[in-house]
Amino acid sequence: MATFKQVPPMSANFGQACYQCFAEQTPEKQLSRCGACKRIGYCSTACQKKNWKEHKTLCKALGELETTGSGMSLHFYNLSDPTAGDSINTMELTEFTNMSIHADIYFVERALGRPLDMIERNLFAWEPRCAACGINERMLRIRAREQGQGSSTQLQKCGDCLSTFFCSPRHWALVKKTHNTVPAAVNYNGMTLCQINQLIREDIRVANLLREGKAQQGGVSSPDFGPLLPWAPNRTMEGWKSLLETDWEKEFLGGIAEELPFPPGTPMKPFLRAASDNLTLPMTILYALERLYGGDLAFTREEVLVIHVIGAADLEVMNAMMFEEILHRLPEVKRVEILLCGPDMGKIGGSEKPGGVALSMETCPECTEKDRRRVQIMSSSLYHDYVAKAGASFKAPALAVAFNSGASEVETDSWKATMKVLVEKKIPTVFTAFNRGEAEKEAALLKEAGAELVPALGPCRNPWGSMLFKVEPASLEGFYNSNGWFAGGFK
Ligand SMILES: [Zn+2]
Ligand SMILES: [Zn+2]
Ligand SMILES: [Zn+2]
Ligand SMILES: [Zn+2]
Ligand SMILES: [Zn+2]
Incomplete structure (x- = not known):
């Protein structure tokens, strides 16, 4: 080994x-x-x-x-x-x-x-x-x-x-x-720099605990690879519930305390923060859908709900089971189809051909019994190439999402080409970012590409961004969260 x-x-x-x-x-x-x-x-x-x-x-x-x-x-x-x-x-x-x-x-x-x-x-x-x-x-x-x-x-x-x-x-x-003031660049629940520092310290302790547990089970893990706490509630909801008036604690704290094998009385909030680092993927998608369609709930009743993840990386592949939460929150949807699209997919078996190979992923017993499916397709193309290769057979998804794209920092020209296609084809889209600075720069790029941004989707904080703070070394207010900010959404 x-x-x-x-x-x-x-x-x-x-x-x-x-x-x-x-x-x-x-x-x-x-x-x-x-x-x-x-x-x-x-x-x-x-x-x-x-x-x-x-x-x-x-x-x-x-x-x-x-x-x-x-x-x-x-x-x-x-x-x-x-x-x-x-x-x-x-x-x-x-x-x-x-x-x-x-x-x-x-x-x-x-x-x-x-x-x-x-x-x-x-x-x-x-x-x-x-x-x-x-x-x-x-x-x-x-x-x-x-x-x-x-x-x-x-x-x-x-x-x-x-x-x-x-x-x-x-x-x-x-x-x-x-x-002891609240930094504008982070602006997270009115917390001060000192309080955020304390939170990070507590999260490190929990990460150590979780890693020790995994090591005892013979598993291999590290803070930088793979989901720290790959947990999503084991239930299907009875119907769509709006995500506008609720938050992480209301939706998940009870479930995590009930389902995880910790002695009663264990403080569960740090574990919720760890879990939110993965759950942010489906929750950000669902929230963006609700905001983008502004009250039109047709997406909750699609037979097949198609989501395109642009610039997909290992993170989304390793967290793939998290997308089941979309099925569990949309009981009328029969199938969720996730396209993971990006050059990184080439390393892990993504196809260059549009369409690619559709893999039927393992679902929970309840979904399996009801023949509800989660389908994953991997493409190693850049998204604008993917759209071009698909030609006339291209069909816009319910949502295209770029998680923490970093579009303003790396591969900016390639991202600009993708943004142009997203706007031209009127593909419902949302971009997320690690921090305020990146969100604002990416919003400017999206506008430059001709996008008319929905105000509720940025640049602003994402209520379903990860609760886990990560520290930027050598930076003064250098905290960031996975999907912590929306850069912009449009359709
Ligand atoms: Zn302090
Ligand atoms: Zn030691
Ligand atoms: Zn399920
Ligand atoms: Zn030494
Ligand atoms: Zn000094």
């Missing part, structure tokens, strides 16, 4: 959880830092020994970075003080932080003579830094050596979230001004 390297969570990259087994530091159980690089911590010498073979070369390179390399970062740091006045210059801070991370990675890669892998890069991208000035502990130690003894070489952290760091009381006072 191939050995599988698990990606250390944010807390391990902060030095607040064992870098080998991810056990969290508690007031009773402190970690001991690697004595050489001081960058990571371990819960025991056993864990340190286990990790040493892997850590050894990077540890040495970090030592060289400290003696000869980080001076460069400190030099730039001394040039630009992002906290000159009584507030933080976030532009300068972001610029310095990015520059410093890149300089460090550049130095270490040269010292090692090879590129860093993603796990190693996380150690730089997630290195604790003062939230006001961007200094890290390595730079603090260099400065202390240059200035002689006396100055502190450790960062302090917010006692509530443990995820925001500062180098001095003055800088904490500056940070506090925004730390």
Whole structure:
């Protein structure tokens, strides 16, 4: 069996959880830092020994970075003080932080003579830094050596979230001004940055629990591959229920507490958040259908409901069973047909021919008994090519959806060609995005392609976006959620 390297969570990259087994530091159980690089911590010498073979070369390179390399970062740091006045210059801070991370990675890669892998890069991208000035502990130690003894070489952290760091009381006072406010770029249920940090920490704990459980069952999983908690309620609803006046908790919290084998009294909200990361796929589709057709419920009575997923990737394939929730919420529909379309499908058996092979997927006993089906077709074409190849036989789906397309960031020209076809063929469409910035940029692209956007579908928050926050390394308000925002919808 191939050995599988698990990606250390944010807390391990902060030095607040064992870098080998991810056990969290508690007031009773402190970690001991690697004595050489001081960058990571371990819960025991056993864990340190286990990790040493892997850590050894990077540890040495970090030592060289400290003696000869980080001076460069400190030099730039001394040039630009992002906290000159009584507030933080976030532009300068972001610029310095990015520059410093890149300089460090550049130095270490040269010292090692090879590129860093993603796990190693996380150690730089997630290195604790003062939230006001961007200094890290390595730079603090260099400065202390240059200035002689006396100055502190450790960062302090917010006692509530443990995820925001500062180098001095003055800088904490500056940070506090925004730390307990609601960031506009996220705007999630009125939560502050500190509260979101706390939520993320709780979610990491739950992810560890779920992963441990899977490991015990002999399964293989990681935070970056496959659904964390592939759960959807095991029931078919009696009829269509509007998704406008309800939310994640009302729809799923009861069911998840009932169906998952946890002792009564277990707090279920973190598990709901984990499940929402997968359930966001069908729920976003259903909500978009309801909004797009503005009260016309014909889609709930289609014999065959056809959905096209544009730019589909592994995520949708691994989460395919989630689409059964569409069947379960639309009891009058006989068949749900999902086209997964995108170049990534080529790697996993997608066909280039339009139409492709229709696979009848496994359904729950109730659906099987009633001969209700979930059909999946994979095409490795770009969507505009798919439409062109289908020619006259092309039939518009009830909805085409691009999940977290990133259309404004990567492959923008190709996405523009797809948007043009979607508008020209009047295909009912919705685009989702990870965050507000991407949603707004994609909305502009859609308008440029001639789309008349339905106001309820963006750019705005998606009430059925994943509840799970993910952290963008080296970013100030860098939280995002899968399908967290609608970029735009039109038909
Ligand atoms: Zn450990
Ligand atoms: Zn080390
Ligand atoms: Zn500072
Ligand atoms: Zn905090
Ligand atoms: Zn079913």
